Amino acid sequence: MSSDQLTALLNSALTECLAGEVPGEQVMQLERLSGGANNETWRLMWGSTPLILRRRPFSADSIDQLEGNILGLSLVDEAAVIQLVTSTSVPVPEIHAVFDASHPIGEAFVMGFIPGESIPQKWLVDDAYEVSRSRLAFQCGEALGRIHRVDCSLLPANIGPSTLDKRFVAAQKRLHAYGDISPVMQFGLNWLIDHAPNEAPCVLLHGDFRTGNLLVDEQGLAGVLDWELTHQGPAEEDLGYLCANVWRFGQLHKPVGGFGEYDELIAGYASTAGWTPELSTIRYWEIFAALSWGLVCQTMGALWHSGNGDVERAAVARRRSEAELDILLLIEEWKNA
């Protein structure tokens, strides 16, 4: 859809949705933001208020037959989760309008714009964020502890509890469906099955809590974005995910997201969750996160093959090799530990 078409559709839809809530008459400066191989993100002005539109540009039908949660929630459910988390002190954007797949705009929602820096290559290295970085691992632990205490009975019905066994079955189905092209991915899945921790209670997980999906300002954590992979699972999953190599953006010496240390993350978490997770279980989930990233890359390739997406999506498929490399490095480290 062109940006002019989208502007016209938004003008008519938002006039109604935002009446009495956000002053303005029409969409201005609609601009597609870079990045985001799955959902589109657009920035726009409504009057003098900056807003963000999240929109799914394709039908998920082509991949619906594959189980699992790789592609993520509908945007309608994602918006519902963000609204639910608003009741905690975790910084999330305000949801202003939600459209389901039958709307001419397509499946989408409009939310408030939180000021802050999201681009890791800036805030991970820039001196202006030095103080912020020193606090961030603790703050991320605090935020995750709060998210994990959200009452799961209030979640949309699609976000149910799961078990590791089900996740393994889903991952195996995907590897088969994508043609069994990677012995390393299969080796990684086998290893994860053989070293699985005991089943733990399910909590609400962000599911994609990592550098790149966090907004950071001079004070530290300013916003938690991209809730499309939210699901239920064991708490350590979110913690390990944040520490995965692929989300350290080159700052490998800082295990928590490329900016912090494990003990800071764990201390922050304990302060709001009321219990202290084991580092070894967090490290297990780092390997799981590597496999998950590989599966996301393969899903992008499958989507592109089905005619959905541009050159970025085709290229992301090749980033599977990052996941493969990390799977082997981490398993070797585990063996030598």
Next chain:
Amino acid sequence: MSHDSEQRTASDVTVSELLKAVKGFLMDSALPALSGRDQFNARVAANVLGIIEREQQLGPELTALDAAAAQQWLPGEAEPSTAPQQLSRALAAREINTDSHFFDYLKKRQLLVAAINNPRYASRKVAEEKWRDES
């Protein structure tokens, strides 16, 4: 016409040179003329050309490595063109003893795959330092 340019007939422009030419067009002409998503994608496209070039160079070595592994771990069954698939499926069926030799093969394979797809990925430097001397 100089001797040099006589040699450089159209058919003498190698695939590498063509890739270089397209990359130059994308980065020097297309990129500055585009904006937003299209500009981003032009940069992605230029990177993709790098993958193509590196796969041209390293692909045969990877294919040979996989074929040899299939011969070793799936003797008699191996069909060289689908070696990665056969190895993956045998792993899924737990038919391969994943001892340290097999792990060494995976590491060697992965150094090649990473060098093709994303040589700048930070973990690759770590892996290169750890594994390069082992083989």
